[in-house]
Every structure is written in C-alpha cells, then in structure tokens.
Amino acid sequence: MIKVNNLIKKFNSFTAVDDISFRVKKESIFAFLGPNGAGKSTTIKMLVTLLKPTKGQLSINGFDVLKESVKVRNSFGIVFQDYSLDDELTAYENMYFHSVVYGLPAGERKPKIDKLLELVDLSDRRKNLVKKFSGGMKRRLEIARGLLHEPDVLFLDEPTLGLDPQTRNHIWDYIKELNKEKGLTVFFTTHYMEEAERYADEIAIIDHGKIVARGTLESLKSKTKTNNLEEAFLSLTGYDIRDENAGSIERMRLQRKKWKR
Amino acid sequence: MEKIKHEIATIYILWLRQIKRHLRSKPRLLMSIFQPILFLVAFGFGFKNIYAQAGQGNYINFLAPGIVVMSVVFSAMFNGIGLITDKQFGFLKETLVAPISRFSIIFGRTLGGATVAAIQGILVFLVTFLVGFKLASFSGLFSAFLFMFLIALFFTALGTSLATFFTDTQAFPLIINLIVMPVFFLSGALFPLEGLPKGFAWLLKLNPLTYGVDGFRGSLIGEFHQAINFDFLVLGVSVLLVLVLGSWLFGRVEN
Numbered sequence: 280m281i282k283v284n285n286l287i288k289k290f291n292s293f294t295a296v297d298d299i300s301f302r303v304k305k306e307s308i309f310a311f312l313g314p315n316g317a318g319k320s321t322t323i324k325m326l327v328t329l330l331k332p333t334k335g336q337l338s339i340n341g342f343d344v345l346k347e348s349v350k351v352r353n354s355f356g357i358v359f360q361d362y363s364l365d366d367e368l369t370a371y372e373n374m375y376f377h378s379v380v381y382g383l384p385a386g387e388r389k390p391k392i393d394k395l396l397e398l399v400d401l402s403d404r405r406k407n408l409v410k411k412f413s414g415g416m417k418r419r420l421e422i423a424r425g426l427l428h429e430p431d432v433l434f435l436d437e438p439t440l441g442l443d444p445q446t447r448n449h450i451w452d453y454i455k456e457l458n459k460e461k462g463l464t465v466f467f468t469t470h471y472m473e474e475a476e477r478y479a480d481e482i483a484i485i486d487h488g489k490i491v492a493r494g495t496l497e498s499l500k501s502k503t504k505t506n507n508l509e510e511a512f513l514s515l516t517g518y519d520i521r522d523e524n525a526g527s528i529e530r531m532r533l534q535r536k537k538w539k540r
Numbered sequence: 541m542e543k544i545k546h547e548i549a550t551i552y553i554l555w556l557r558q559i560k561r562h563l564r565s566k567p568r569l570l571m572s573i574f575q576p577i578l579f580l581v582a583f584g585f586g587f588k589n590i591y592a593q594a595g596q597g598n599y600i601n602f603l604a605p606g607i608v609v610m611s612v613v614f615s616a617m618f619n620g621i622g623l624i625t626d627k628q629f630g631f632l633k634e635t636l637v638a639p640i641s642r643f644s645i646i647f648g649r650t651l652g653g654a655t656v657a658a659i660q661g662i663l664v665f666l667v668t669f670l671v672g673f674k675l676a677s678f679s680g681l682f683s684a685f686l687f688m689f690l691i692a693l694f695f696t697a698l699g700t701s702l703a704t705f706f707t708d709t710q711a712f713p714l715i716i717n718l719i720v721m722p723v724f725f726l727s728g729a730l731f732p733l734e735g736l737p738k739g740f741a742w743l744l745k746l747n748p749l750t751y752g753v754d755g756f757r758g759s760l761i762g763e764f765h766q767a768i769n770f771d772f773l774v775l776g777v778s779v780l781l782v783l784v785l786g787s788w789l790f791g792r793v794e795n
Contacts, residue, residue: 363630
C-alpha cells in the first residue's frame with residue numbers, strides 16, 4: 280500500500296531523513312517509532328505531499344506521491360500531531376468543510392457525516408464549537424474527519440499524545456475495528472511503546488534519519504535479545520535524551536558554529 | 541467539468557468559512573467600526589471650517605468616503621492574521637493535503653476576506669450619514685460598491701501575501717501599520733489632490749489606493765480627480781497583479 284524507496288530529505292546541510300526504504304502491506308497496521316527529532320514527522324510530511332523530498336521515490340495505493348498528488352491525496356486520511364481543526368466552527372461544520380474540499384457528492388455528505396459522528400460518539404455535540412471540546416473529543420473528531428472521504432490509508436502522527444488512558448483505549452478500539460472490518464491500512468507514530476506492541480502488525484524504528492530495525496514485534500525482541508518493545512527500542516536507539524525537533528533556526532545556529540571553527 | 545465544479549465548491553466553502561468566523565467574533569466587528577468613526581468625527585469636525593473657508597465646500601462630504609475606504613483597507617489587511625492563525629492552529633494543513641489546487645485555497649480565502657472587509661465598509665458607510673454625509677445620487681452606488689470591493693480584494697490579497705512570511709501574530713500588526721499608514725495617508729483620502737507639491741503628488745500617483753479612493757468618492761459625491769474608467773483600470777490591474785503574487789507566494793508555503 281505504501282512504498283518508500285531511498286528517501287532522503289535535507290534541510291541545508293542537515294539530513295533529517297537519510298536514505299530510508301520500507302513497505303507497508305495492504306490492510307496492515309504499521310508502527311513508525313523513533314526518538315524525538317529522528318525524522319518520523321518529516322517522513323510523514325513527505326508521504327502526505329506537504330514536503331518535497333530531496334531524493335527518492337514514494338508511492339501510496341500505487342500512485343506516485345510526487346507526480347499524482349491529487350490521486351494520492353484522495354487515497355489517504357491524516358490525523359496530524361497537532362490539532363488541525365477550525366476552533367471557530369462547529370464539529371459538523373468542520374466535517375462539512377472536509378466533505379466539500381474532498382469532492383463528496385452533495386447528497387452523500389450529510390448521511391456520511393452523521394454516520395461518522397455517531398461512530399466517534401460525537402453526535403450530540405455536533406452543533407458545538409470545537410473550541411469548547413476536550414483534547415480527546417478533538418482527536419475523535421479528527422479521526423472521523425480523516426475517514427470521511429473513505430481513504431485506503433490512515434496516517435496517525437502521535438494520535439494519542441496527551442490523552443488519558445481511557446480515551447487512548449477508546450480511540451484504538453475504533454482504529455482496530457476499522458482496520459479489521461474495512462481493511463483500512465494504518466500508519467502511525469507514537470511514543471507509547473505498549474500501543475505499538477498491542478496493535479502493530481509491523482514495526483520500524485528510525486533514528487538519526489535512518490531505519491535501524493524493522494519487523495514484527497517478535498523479530499525485534501529476538502534480534503535485540505530483549506523482553507519487550509521498550510527495551511528493544513532503547514537498546515537500538517541508546518539512552519541519550521534528544522532535543523525536541525530542532526527548528527530551522529536551531530539548524531542554522533549549528534551551521535554557523537561549524538563555519539566559525 | 542466535474543473538476544471545475546469541485547474547485548468552485550471549494551472556493552465557496554472557503555469563502556463561507558471566512559464569513560462565519562467573522563460574524564461569530566462580535567468584538568472584532570465592533571472595534572473595527574469604532575476607529576473609523578473616531579477619525580471621521582475628529583477630522584471631520586476639526587477641519588470643517590478651515591476647509592469651507594478655503595472655498596472647498598463640505599469637508600464631511602469629502603472626508604467620509606475616505607474614512608470608509610480606511611476601514612476597508614484595515615480590515616482587509618488584517619485578514620492576513622487569519623492565515624497566520626491557521627498556520628499556528630494547524631488548520632492550514634487540513635486544506636494543504638486536500639485534493640484541491642493551491643489557487644482555489646488562496647482565492648476562496650481572499651474572496652471571503654474581501655467580502656468581510658466590504659461588509660465592514662458598508663457598516664461604516666451607513667454611520668457616515670449620521671455625521672452628515674450627503675449622497676450626490678443613488679446611481680453612483682453601484683460603481684461605488686464595485687470600487688469598494690476591488691479595494692477590499694487588493695488589500696486582502698496583499699495582507700495574505702505578507703502573512704505567508706510570518707509564523708506568529710505578534711509582529712504582523714506592526715508590519716501592517718508600517719505599510720497601511722503611508723498607503724492611506726498618501727492616497728488623497730484626507731485631502732484633495734489639487735495643488736500638491738510636485739514630488740509629493742508623484743508619490744500619490746504611484747499608490748494604487750489613490751485610484752480606489754478617487755473612484756469610490758467620485759461615485760458617491762460626483763466629483764472625480766481622474767476619469768472613472770482610468771481609476772477602474774489602474775485599480776483592476778493592481779488587483780490582478782497582487783492576486784497573482786499572492787497565489788505564487790502561497791504556493792511556496794511548506795508546513
């Protein structure tokens with residue numbers, strides 16, 4: 280469903296993604312893990328046409344991400360790391376906006392929106408402004424919105440960040456169900472290792488822009504001779520604490536230091 | 541055909557979104573009327589007698605259209621802030637990954653923002669009657685509103701273009717003032733263009749707003765500085781140029 284070949288992304292001299300390749304099977308759940316600043320979000324941004332790669336090939340659903348961007352955009356839904364709803368609109372208006380920009384036929388909009396709001400238990404809040412929603416409700420709405428145009432792949436960039444365990448389980452139950460019943464392919468990143476352990480069919484670990492390991496949970500554990508994913512993750516990526524995503528200004532500062540030497 | 545219908549629907553929903561957001565923010569609505577009224581009262585009554593003594597007639601009648609234009613220019617430019625907050629709150633990403641062209645996104649936004657600014661202008665225009673503004677004829681209203689909308693389009697597109705360079709809302713209002721103040725003061729909104737020092741007159745001739753003000757005011761009070769067709773031509777071309785500039789800049793936005 281997703282194919283990535285020799286993908287490279289450089290920001291000036293900083294290489295955020297360094298020649299990675301992987302495949303995600305149709306109807307599978309794929310976990311993309313890595314410490315902060317490893318290149319997870321950059322990779323997702325390139326897959327969802329927000330960022331152009333420096334080099335490499337990407338395809339989703341058989342469509343070339345760089346050349347057939349409209350078909351690619353129709354093939355995936357996404358829940359970004361940060362909220363991406365319009366706070367000043369209601370839940371229903373946010374959904375309706377999405378249905379129009381994704382070209383859903385006018386007659387199908389309302390029934391589909393109603394069904395999805397039902398699915399994420401937000402039917403009774405449909406007329407409320409999103410700014411009154413809790414974090415968990417926003418997330419659920421975003422997932423419903425991401426599914427509105429019936430994509431084949433759903434990207435989830437740290438979808439459960441900052442949510443309580445109840446909401447996290449709730450959200451994962453929906454996702455698992457959609458994966459089983461509709462054959463939805465799911466690509467997600469997370470810092471909660473137990474989420475990957477519990478739900479992912481396959482796991483890839485990225486660090487410093489390179490994929491350091493890939494496979495099923497069992498194969499990762501046996502490869503690193505560890506008992507659980509957290510230990511495997513730490514043994515592969517080390518114990519150093521990483522800085523939060525270095526912004527472009529930070530990168531320039533690093534460069535300036537290099538020149539001064 | 542299907543594709544065109546989709547893009548038009550997109551432009552419409554983006555337009556509608558701008559309107560809804562604006563109407564839901566009551567304080568913004570009120571504040572943007574308050575400032576122009578202050579200008580109108582202070583300048584209008586302050587200079588009224590001097591203007592009349594100089595043999596120019598009714599200053600309120602001259603000034604009111606200029607103040608309406610001022611309110612349009614400010615609210616149009618401030619639409620840029622909407623783009624910055626959309627960047628901050630992530631909503632921009634939702635539109636950027638959708639299967640629609642970048643041009644439709646920026647065009648829908650700009651049309652919506654311009655409509656909001658024009659509504660603002662109409663509200664201020666209605667208030668000017670309370671201060672004593674007198675319309676020359678009703679027939680000029682149509683072309684007056686056309687000029688008003690073109691001015692709104694021009695400054696919405698300009699504000700949105702500038703906003704593509706910003707990621708926080710703190711610095712943006714300062715930049716807006718830096719640009720809007722000279723553009724407004726050098727447009728003939730406050731004083732007649734006749735008999736100005738030569739170099740100064742040239743500055744005004746290079747300002748697209750000068751033609752917008754002249755077209756708008758002329759339509760309302762029946763006295764033009766240039767021919768109305770010329771006003772329309774210069775302003776229209778300026779609008780097209782800034783729209784092209786805006787969509788080009790917007791195409792470069794990466795998240």
